[in-house]
Amino acid sequence: MTTTQPLTTEEAAEAGLLPASHWQNEPLPEDEDDDGASTIGSFVSSTASLSESIFKYRTIHGRTYHSEIGNADSWEPNDAAHIDAMEIAHHNHMIAIGHKLYLSPLEKDKVQKVLDIGTGAGSWAIDFADEFPNAGVIGTDITPIQPSWVPPNCKFELEDCNAEWTWPDNTFDFIHCRMMFGVVTNWYDLFRQAYRTSKPGGWVESFVSCTTFMSDDGTVKANSAMSQWAKVWNAGGEKTGRTFMIYDHDLQQKGMEKAGFVDITVKEFYIPVGVWHKDKELAEKGIWWKMTIEADLEGYLNYIFNVVMGWTPEETAVYAKHLRKEMNDPKIHAYFKARTVYGRKPHPDEVPESN
Numbered sequence: 072m073t074t075t076q077p078l079t080t081e082e083a084a085e086a087g088l089l090p091a092s093h094w095q096n097e098p099l100p101e102d103e104d105d106d107g108a109s110t111i112g113s114f115v116s117s118t119a120s121l122s123e124s125i126f127k128y129r130t131i132h133g134r135t136y137h138s139e140i141g142n143a144d145s146w147e148p149n150d151a152a153h154i155d156a157m158e159i160a161h162h163n164h165m166i167a168i169g170h171k172l173y174l175s176p177l178e179k180d181k182v183q184k185v186l187d188i189g190t191g192a193g194s195w196a197i198d199f200a201d202e203f204p205n206a207g208v209i210g211t212d213i214t215p216i217q218p219s220w221v222p223p224n225c226k227f228e229l230e231d232c233n234a235e236w237t238w239p240d241n242t243f244d245f246i247h248c249r250m251m252f253g254v255v256t257n258w259y260d261l262f263r264q265a266y267r268t269s270k271p272g273g274w275v276e277s278f279v280s281c282t283t284f285m286s287d288d289g290t291v292k293a294n295s296a297m298s299q300w301a302k303v304w305n306a307g308g309e310k311t312g313r314t315f316m317i318y319d320h321d322l323q324q325k326g327m328e329k330a331g332f333v334d335i336t337v338k339e340f341y342i343p344v345g346v347w348h349k350d351k352e353l354a355e356k357g358i359w360w361k362m363t364i365e366a367d368l369e370g371y372l373n374y375i376f377n378v379v380m381g382w383t384p385e386e387t388a389v390y391a392k393h394l395r396k397e398m399n400d401p402k403i404h405a406y407f408k409a410r411t412v413y414g415r416k417p418h419p420d421e422v423p424e425s426n
Contacts (some may be wrong), residue, residue, distance in 0.1 A: 087302050089294060132384050134373050137214040146253050146311070146374040147191075148367075149214045154192050156367035161194035163363040164249055166356055167340055168278065168411055172199055174338055175274040175413040177245060182206045186268070188232050188248040188261075193217035193225075195249065200225035206244070233257070236264045243268055246275045252282070252315040253308055253375070262326035269416040275332060276413035281318035284344060284405045291405050296393035297344075307375035323412035332414030333421065340409040347401040357406075361398050368395070 129136045134148040147153060168174060172195065182203055187196040190210030200208040200222040210217060211230035221227075230237070232248075233256045246265045255261050265275045282301040284291050291297050301315075308315035317323060327335050343357035344364075364371065368391050376387045397403050 088306060089299055093294075132373055132377055134370055136374065145213060146307075146313075146379075148370045148373065149216050150370075153367050153370045154216055156363070156370065157192040158194055159359075159366045160250070160363045161192070161198075163359040164278065166359050167280075167342055167409055168338070172202065173245070173247060173276055173413075174336075174411050175245065175276045177274060179203065180205075182244045184243050184245075184270075185209070186211065186238075186243045186246045188246065188265075189251050189254060190217065190227065193221070193227055195247065196225055196227070197221050199247075232261060232264075236268055238268045240267050241270045244270055244273045246273070248276075249278045250280065251277070252279055252317050253304070253311070253313050255317075256313055258314075258317065258322040258326045259329055262330040262332070266330040266332060266416055271416055271418040273416050274413055275327065275416070276411065277323045278409065278411045279317045279323065280342070280409035281407050282315050283319075284407055286404045286406070288404055290403045295397060296390060297397050297403070297405050299390075300394065303380060304375060307379040310379050311375075318408065318410055323410065327412060327414040331417070331422070333417045335412065335414035338411040340411070342407055342409055344405045344407065345398045345401065345403065347404050364398065365395060 134153070135150045136147075137145050137149055165171060183206055185196075185199060185203070185206050185208045187193075187199070187208065187210040190196050190212050193210045193212075193216075196208050196210030197218075200206070204222070204224060206224060208222075208225045210225070210227045211232065212227070213229065213231050215227070215229060217227040232251075232254070246269060248261075251261075262275070269275060282304045284297040284300055304315045305319075314320070314322075324335060324337055341353070342360055343353050345357050345361050346354070348354045348357050369388070372387050372391060373384075376382045376390070377384055382390075397405070
């Protein structure tokens with residue numbers, strides 16, 4: 072990502088952003104464990120060891136990131152700590168949509184070739200390959216952090232989804248992408264390429280969450296750490312040219328419609344954050360989403376907050392403490408929304424002739 076100048080005071084005020092120093096002046100309760108439920112243990116990473124002579128990573132405030140090559144870049148770290156967090160996030164995202172890998176109406180015996188864009192640690196691709204042993208599954212990412220021990224029908228390739236895709240037309244029966252905010256430079260172009268490389272009758276599916284924490288009873292207070300969360304992320308996305316507001320601007324459905332997909336289906340999800348909800352299923356979603364954020368909160372914040380928005384690591388660390396406190400407070404009834412959108416590439420006889 073191209074590093075940009077921090078927002079001016081006027082720009083920050085217009086965006087509703089509090090100064091980074093604000094959080095150092097806000098008192099924190101002293102009778103609670105600062106870590107909350109974040110001490111949940113570390114998943115064992117099976118990531119392959121790669122020679123530094125082949126892949127040289129950037130180090131930013133002690134965390135490693137994919138080396139910026141052309142337009143290929145990521146705001147998420149690629150080190151072992153974050154790979155562990157990705158494993159937790161994978162399970163969390165399945166719970167969010169009903170303990171499922173996908174929602175598209177796939178016919179199992181007809182799925183032969185599958186693409187997972189922005190595969191990260193590769194968990195989704197591996198699980199899908201296990202569920203569809205007769206399908207070839209390709210997971211792509213710009214950084215090689217995927218494990219070496221995978222199902223025989225699964226493989227990983229280095230590919231930048233923002234560049235022109237290298238696969239031929241009509242290749243895939245199913246294309247999947249999940250939580251790609253802050254990554255994609257042009258969502259309309261992403262779905263154009265997904266349409267081109269899908270087989271007629273193939274499905275494309277995208278899941279993404281909204282960054283805004285809300286409450287129906289006013290317990291997410293103005294100027295709280297939770298209320299500031301979306302403001303900082305969204306401002307950072309504006310500065311890098313890779314929006315975090317996919318949900319807000321309905322870019323999944325709009326992108327699929329413009330690309331030419333049909334049978335587009337939108338599924339909305341209500342997700343509490345934390346331990347407050349009385350409904351068992353929603354409480355499970357809330358706990359897992361909180362655990363996902365806490366699994367590597369500093370890693371999630373490091374690039375956007377410190378590099379893009381110009382905070383110091385110390386200021387970000389104090390903000391993170393406030394956020395943890397709020398997420399672990401059962402009196403704060405925070406939630407956000409998420410959305411899965413899937414659509415089908417029509418067969419040639421379904422496409423109206425152009426005038």
